[in-house]
Amino acid sequence: MKIRAAVLSAFDEPLQVQELELAEPGPREALIRLAWSGVCHSDQNAMSGKAPTPMPAVLGHEGAGVVEAVGPGSRLQVGQHVALSWAPACGSCEECNRGLRHMCGAAWPAMGAGGLMDSTSRLSRDGETVFHYSFLSTFADACVVPDDSCVVIADDAPLDVASIVGCAVTTGIGAVWNTGEVRPGDRVSVLGCGGVGLSAVMGARAAGAECVIAVDVSEQKLADAIDCGATHAVQWQGDPESTADAVRAIVGSGVDCAVEATGRPEVATAAFLSTRARGAAVLIGIPHADAVVSLPALSIPRMERRVLGSIYGSSYPPQVFPQILELHRQGRLPLEKLISHRLPLADVNEAFALMGQGSARRVLLDLRG
Ligand SMILES: [Zn+2]
Ligand SMILES: [Zn+2]
Missing domain, CATH: 3.90.180.10 (Medium-chain alcohol dehydrogenases, catalytic domain)
Incomplete structure (x- = not known):
């Protein structure tokens, strides 16, 4: 044809x-x-x-x-x-x-x-x-x-929303639900608030996160994140250390799950530094093939900090697509x-x-x- x-x-x-x-x-x-x-x-x-x-x-x-x-x-x-x-x-x-x-x-x-x-x-x-x-x-x-x-x-699921469930939404929400295993009451940060990051913000709220801190260079994207359910916004402070400090200033010792959705190595470092003891940086942004992420090694054993990779939100589509669309129907996403x-x-x-x-x-x- x-x-x-x-x-x-x-x-x-x-x-x-x-x-x-x-x-x-x-x-x-x-x-x-x-x-x-x-x-x-x-x-x-x-x-x-x-x-x-x-x-x-x-x-x-x-x-x-x-x-x-x-x-x-x-x-x-x-x-x-x-x-x-x-x-x-x-x-x-x-x-x-x-x-x-x-x-x-x-x-x-x-x-x-x-x-x-x-x-x-x-x-x-x-x-x-x-x-x-x-x-x-x-x-x-x-x-x-x-x-x-x-x-x-479902026949009555909106096909426009269903189309983006097929990539950006599942990548962001799955990173929070499946890879980061966010639980009610957890603290979450999301670094990079494009379509995938905003999906992670919504996924964190739907999972019952107590606070969701959005991080971006763009004031517009931070406003988008607040509109999508983020509880706090932090502008990128120019380097990973200062940005992580700004996140920790809001939530004390750090977050349980920091989702990195830009693919930039310095943002991955900031995500890692913003985690609390036994917290996890979940890396979903796609970096350049030769990129290297630098992490302070001592805090990995000392604080049991973790780095988790996530592709497609570690998801099984036949299970997670209908789950996401049902929560959307209920008004929770x-x-x-x-x-x-x-x-x-x-x-x-x-x-x-x-x-x-x-x-x-x-x-x-x-x-x-
Ligand atoms: Zn895509
Ligand atoms: Zn196979």
Whole structure:
């Protein structure tokens, strides 16, 4: 079938909205009619070459829509509403068998190859292969994805909110719930208040954190964090030590869980320094490949401080997506506050420009044609 999609053909060039050919879903794959896609910094990193992906490629990895067709052996049914996960799993590799399906040893190489789980593509342009991005390629009106990327959600769950649950929201909330294991009464800090950080703020409040301290360089982002439920705001003080001091001035000896959502090594140091005894710095921002984080070693044994990595919120999407959407329905996670702009697919480059200005929260593409 023919689809309209935003194609990346070279680094640092605008995306081009073009007509492409989308093949039928193969075994254990599904064709999804997309409704909404979020625009994420990871897409930007693919465009700039910071995190290269095979090109030409259809970007986008936060989407939600409706199942339109299924391939042989699919467990899905036509008409089901789904939120998409960029972490499908083979179910049989070493990591899958350890319960770490979001780090599936078969999926990550296939993702790097720009294909679906068998590393081949369903996308083409005039007979030439076009690559998938993160298994999903949601900057399009439809996509073919692995069955395992589809999380069935309630028919009345809002598809705009569901689209961002597929990446930013789960990354931020999962870091607090699963990786940091925040409990009622805990103290939490969140360093970096973009879409992922704001999600962490909401996740911490929903988990019953007693205080949630937002840290950012931008006054606008700090105001956003307060609006999303942060109890305190601390502006970045220019260095990790002073910033951690400013956090501890609010909560005494420090926080139980400090979520780092910028990928900057000095912010990771600040997160670590803001923890109390047995506290944990949870690092979710993606640093440059050669970045090194410096930590005062003595306080690791002396204070039992911990550093925890977190990818995709250490989450199992089929469990956590519906859980998040249910709390949203109950009014306990005001996720619609994350959405600041809605643009048609044709304006995808405008969406990245808005994201670059820093004043936007999440920018969504309306794919409903
Ligand atoms: Zn993302
Ligand atoms: Zn696996």
